[in-house]
Amino acid sequence: MALRQTMSLSQNLVITPQLQQAIKLLQMSRLELETQVRSELEENPILEEAEVLKEEDFQRTKEAETQTSVDNSEVAVDTTSSESVQDPQKQDEFEWESYLETQHKAPREASSGQEEIMNYENIISSTQTLHEHIYWQVKMTGFSEQEGKAADAIIAHIDDDGYLKVPLNQIAEEEKLDIDDLEDALSLIHEFDPPGVGARDLKECLLIQAKLLEEDTNDLVQLINNHLKDLEKKNYEAIAKGLNRSMEEVIEICKIIYAMEPKPGRSYAGNDTHYVTPDVYVYKVGDDYVVSLNEDGLPKLKISNFYKNMLKGGANPTGDQKASEYIQEKLKSAVWLIKSIHQRQRTIFKVTDSIVKHQKEFFEKGAGHLKPMVLRDIANDIGMHESTVSRVTTSKYVHTPQGIYELKYFFNSGISSSDGGEDLASESVKLKLKEIVSKEDPKKPLSDQKLVELLRKEGIEIARRTVAKYRDVLKILPSSQRKKYF
Numbered sequence: 001m002a003l004r005q006t007m008s009l010s011q012n013l014v015i016t017p018q019l020q021q022a023i024k025l026l027q028m029s030r031l032e033l034e035t036q037v038r039s040e041l042e043e044n045p046i047l048e049e050a051e052v053l054k055e056e057d058f059q060r061t062k063e064a065e066t067q068t069s070v071d072n073s074e075v076a077v078d079t080t081s082s083e084s085v086q087d088p089q090k091q092d093e094f095e096w097e098s099y100l101e102t103q104h105k106a107p108r109e110a111s112s113g114q115e116e117i118m119n120y121e122n123i124i125s126s127t128q129t130l131h132e133h134i135y136w137q138v139k140m141t142g143f144s145e146q147e148g149k150a151a152d153a154i155i156a157h158i159d160d161d162g163y164l165k166v167p168l169n170q171i172a173e174e175e176k177l178d179i180d181d182l183e184d185a186l187s188l189i190h191e192f193d194p195p196g197v198g199a200r201d202l203k204e205c206l207l208i209q210a211k212l213l214e215e216d217t218n219d220l221v222q223l224i225n226n227h228l229k230d231l232e233k234k235n236y237e238a239i240a241k242g243l244n245r246s247m248e249e250v251i252e253i254c255k256i257i258y259a260m261e262p263k264p265g266r267s268y269a270g271n272d273t274h275y276v277t278p279d280v281y282v283y284k285v286g287d288d289y290v291v292s293l294n295e296d297g298l299p300k301l302k303i304s305n306f307y308k309n310m311l312k313g314g315a316n317p318t319g320d321q322k323a324s325e326y327i328q329e330k331l332k333s334a335v336w337l338i339k340s341i342h343q344r345q346r347t348i349f350k351v352t353d354s355i356v357k358h359q360k361e362f363f364e365k366g367a368g369h370l371k372p373m374v375l376r377d378i379a380n381d382i383g384m385h386e387s388t389v390s391r392v393t394t395s396k397y398v399h400t401p402q403g404i405y406e407l408k409y410f411f412n413s414g415i416s417s418s419d420g421g422e423d424l425a426s427e428s429v430k431l432k433l434k435e436i437v438s439k440e441d442p443k444k445p446l447s448d449q450k451l452v453e454l455l456r457k458e459g460i461e462i463a464r465r466t467v468a469k470y471r472d473v474l475k476i477l478p479s480s481q482r483k484k485y486f
Contacts, residue, residue, distance in 0.1 A: 029395035150185035162265030372414030
């Protein structure tokens, strides 16, 4: 054996940090992109936020990138017009006369008696949480100090649905409390509002609510204790047999249970609305559809004139070579960020424009006319890789005449047509399935096999297991659980 030094030539795929950043920006949502850009504005002194980003900015940024790579000693990046170039050390002249005149007029206007009327719609109101509501009841009940500590420990472990999922012995060990005190406090909390709060499971929650009823609850309690599984499956025959009651009596008892609240804390849950800001708009102009990017809210970036002029003239006020190298590095990073954002926006535009061409019937007639489409169809049309299309369509939304949709919504597998026509998109089949179920007789719900037969009459060739899968996706219960007796 001997040590030898050899030389070999091979090709390796290397992803540079700049390319990694471009890929990362491509798959970011709109909110994530805005957060990332704000972070870059804080960290990179070369970057500035411009009020208006002109069409020629990208071309000038590209020229700046070329000049930076050719000669690092002289870099010129012109992202604004010559008229807007200003010395950052100069301050705009302040119109003191206009300011003083405004200040003199203000007291007279204030004394005119036209005070602004409070707009009560603008007042922010705070809602009481479930825990706050329970704590308030503890204070109003007059617990002793020891009982109050036990109640506070229990309330701290109640989840947002109103359930106590942590065992009492675990709470006693963690909080150094007596288990008997916890049990006594829990029995009192079970009498609090909302009914059922502090229950450890669904059965206990329903039993607590049943005990609050003033009518005879013997059969009701027996049903909850022994036939909850049958009630879940709506197997009323088994319940009637177990309770030795008629079907009508069982149905009346079940009506009471259905009126109970399985999640006591739901009424105190937050109802914050989450808004979706579309990344791109699709408008109908005449007989055609126009794609327009949504640039509102996104910071417009430009290169700082101060550092640009410094590097352009080859001047270094500090005389520090490290400072000059730092500015050069930050400049390259800023140029690449601007380029990556432009590339991201152009890719979103291309993908959306291609989707519009492939799914024109959807934009005309709605979701029922969605066509089967896969990532490869769009990738081949715009000349990009499928992985790029997948990243672009992730967490991106488009505003269409039919509503707001995620770009991934338009990609569907195909279902064969029984009449030999064009394949149907899986999303269209789901909508058709939902429509058929919505029109069924609640007392005689359609089985999966019957749904298959009805879809075949509509020209849709589909298997029963596929119908069951789509039904689960649409959160439609099986026919045995959809049946209604009242």
